[in-house]
Amino acid sequence: MTRPTPLALKPRKSPSQARSTATVEAIHTATIQLLLTDGVARLTTTRVAERAGVSVGTMYQYYPHKEALLFALVTAQLEAIAAAMENAAADLTGRSLCAISDGIAAAWLDAKTADIVGSRAIYGIAAEFDIVEMTRERSVQMIDAIETLLTTASDAVVARPREVAFMLLAVMGGSVRTVLERGARDEELEVLRAELPLVCRQYLAVSAHPLAARSDAEELTRV
Template identity: 60%
Template sequence: MTIEAIHVATIQVLLAGGVGRLTTTRVAERAGVSVGTMYQYYPHKQALLFALVERQFDLIETAMRDAATRLMGCDLKAIANGLATAWLDAKMADMVVSRAIYGIAAEFDLSELMSRAARCMTEAIDALLASAEDARFADRSSVAFMLAALLGGSVRVVMEAEPSEENFARLRRELPQACHAYLAAANLATT
């Protein structure tokens, strides 16, 4: 419960003042714990922020692996729709946390964490595409990579630049179509 309180307090402090104003003392006060307790879990601000980002990445990776498992053996249209919906559901499950994570990403080098997450997602998509009966790709791993990039990049642009209900509704409506169109084009290019 203490770690959860610290994570919630961290998000609240981040949203109120950004990464630059975040201190372990502010988080401890907001969480209702002593600074000593904070240091038991997180020796410094960066450790706290990285733990928060890693937790969010783990939740998203789990959601995408679960979606890939559910979609095994489906056709490309179902895969495109299912992956886009699962990605949006995972990223938008807690918009407050997602916004805070993008703020952290802008301040710190998260390349190792992001590389791991991208690799995991690309591998899951690659295995999923291998299971689709209607898939005939010349380079399936490249298609999986590009689909992961399409999912990640489109949501990031909206979250960072134009986070409005209208744009989130557009993503929900258009991203599954964009993913399917890409898969269909990549598939047709090999026949």
């Protein structure tokens, strides 16, 4: 999704006083609410302002246009996720492969689940314009973190850590997205929470050679 005119997506100015901070906050939550109830197609600057209880002009004081607003929203969301994952990676350094696997899966689920409403809203616009670009950047950052984390596993050495890290993120990201986008039903979230760690563990298990002598035969060997 490339835009003809890449146009500046940066905010116009940042709120400095208490009042304006609240205003921007209101605009953000209004956007998310509208996104969730009516979808992107119905999201208009007028409606956002109305819902936020401010005037249209106010929005334009902080964002040069609608896209910039959406961009800011997605950026914040992704930065939070990336930060959470990097923290998790730091905490898990040097642990066993199982611990690492469980830790990553849990961290991902927690991060995405912490703000379900926000996450769901974001999915709807993630496919638009330059957002894909930014998503990719953040993604690379997380792949890096997980790749190096994998190499620190205390009890095993992961064969192709970068590919495995990539795949892990694709699987976690994709499956969670699937569930959230369908409506984030409790039963489905339950299944996800139970099964996703399993999927990750098993996948990591085949992708690694045990370091200390261990008798567990790998059920399935790499082709």
